[in-house]
Amino acid sequence: MKDHNNFKELFTDFFDLPKDIVLNLPRIIIIGNTQFYVENHRGISEYSEDTIRIKITGGELKVIGTNLVVRNIFEEEILIEGDIEKIEFQE
Secondary structure (H helix, E strand, C coil), X not given: XXXXXXXXXXXXXHCCCCHHHHCCCCEEEEECCCEEEEECEEEEEEECCCEEEEEECCEEEEEEEEEEEEEEECCCEEEXXXXXXXXXXXX
């Protein structure tokens, strides 16, 4: 599988294609410490007002803060709002 992923990465580099689309990687937008937007997610694995875990290709994103809420959740995108203190990538 690694050879297949290496080929895809070389292909995207050669043709200057967006890696998030071709490799199915998450696209993340952070606005200050109050909004966290993710495209290409795989669902939520934990949800509380101080921790939200989002499944992504190759692992999880962990959003830590206070008063966290999921404002929007669609098949491929999530918007989280609250007082965001930390974001962790976990494999």
